[in-house]
Amino acid sequence: MQKTLCQSCILQSDAAIKLIKNQLNELTDHCSRVEFKPGEIIFKENAISTNVVYIQRGLVKIHTDNFSKDRILRLTKAPSYLCLPGVLGDSINRFSATTIEPTLACFIDIHVFKKFILENGDFAYQIILALSQNEIKSFQVSLNLAQKQANGRVADALLYFAREIYNSQAFMLPFSRQELGDWMGISRESVSRILGEFHSAHIIYQNGKEITILNEELLEQISQKG
Amino acid sequence: MQKTLCQSCILQSDAAIKLIKNQLNELTDHCSRVEFKPGEIIFKENAISTNVVYIQRGLVKIHTDNFSKDRILRLTKAPSYLCLPGVLGDSINRFSATTIEPTLACFIDIHVFKKFILENGDFAYQIILALSQNEIKSFQVSLNLAQKQANGRVADALLYFAREIYNSQAFMLPFSRQELGDWMGISRESVSRILGEFHSAHIIYQNGKEITILNEELLEQISQKG
């Protein structure tokens, strides 16, 4: 961990830009930065936490193994704030956060964070906007889970990586088949089979974790139809 | 619609209590109250809206028929704010809201609402808390959809009504079998069958929409095991 000047570090964040200068100095005094390698745990569910985590750079999965099985609830790409729900409510993390790619995270004291919300309406408004976006995405996720079949969900996942995360038709899947299944709520065998079918049908090219989307339009159709 | 003194009307809300007096007067000038019967539409998805809706009394379902099939995303019991996500983002409703029970709703101009957030940190903080709670609930919902089987989901739904909505083991189901299925992502026939099984096993008593939970512990187990 190292102390950092938050003026320079955090300015990518819509919310942080709204902090005025002496608030940023205060942030500097109560913020520590940590670099994570892929697969490292940022925080664990059921642990007590008094920090909000700001993801400055990287990719993180929010997950839980409440029911003995790991379930991936969401991926979060920088820049974003984690841990708001648990920490603001009762300071117990309701889920775990684990890095998928190299990630730079800032730990911000919850009291400082709360103070900013109370004192700085612009900052609060940005946070509210971000939470509202999350809510819409959550609705989308639960629609997908409730009414799409397995191939639609896999199509969804591939499009998500291509569009939201890597901005490219070709990418290295950061997940094992098992993890993909944990995310979309299907078994690892089904994931294998479906990726195999997509490959045979020339919708994608796959070679291990290497994926290229060959027919985005068709993949989109599969995603839509479920 | 009728103008109302918001001091008296809205004080049940944690968030509104934080509004100071002259803000409440401003709210009174930009707030209209509407009484809804069960089954009436408060707002429709894809419609443009410039209001935040505060549910003062009643029960509302948030739903969408994006994919030709109606899907119920969430129930919301008063007091609560609706419509934040869509309105704050781009002013288009991302979903519909329809009343399930007699409901009293206040329509608040979005600009006034935003002004309150910017000017009143306490108010903003309450909104952030509420949104955070929503997020945790959304995670719970997507866990349920992803890994529970139909009987676990139905058990869940019954426990939800008994505990969260009616605070009683006996209640009138405000949904048809079809709607229950739309909510939990299963077919109406399966809902019928499962309720029938629960009835035969003396876990519940059912007579049409009249439901009594006879063995809450067992129902809880079914919900847990999925």
Added chain:
DNA sequence: CGATATTTGTGATATGTATCACATAGCCAC
């Protein structure tokens, strides 16, 4: 009140996906 529409229950069948079993491939440690 009767006629019609809607909701509900239930059996038979089809279908999708989990599960199991096992083979293969890739990877790391020694």
Added chain:
DNA sequence: GTGGCTATGTGATACATATCACAAATATCG
């Protein structure tokens, strides 16, 4: 390299649930 570990692919089977078809019950409305 060899041995053990994990990840992956693939077939056979089991199982849960959707779908279809129809009957019965209930609500709605003129």
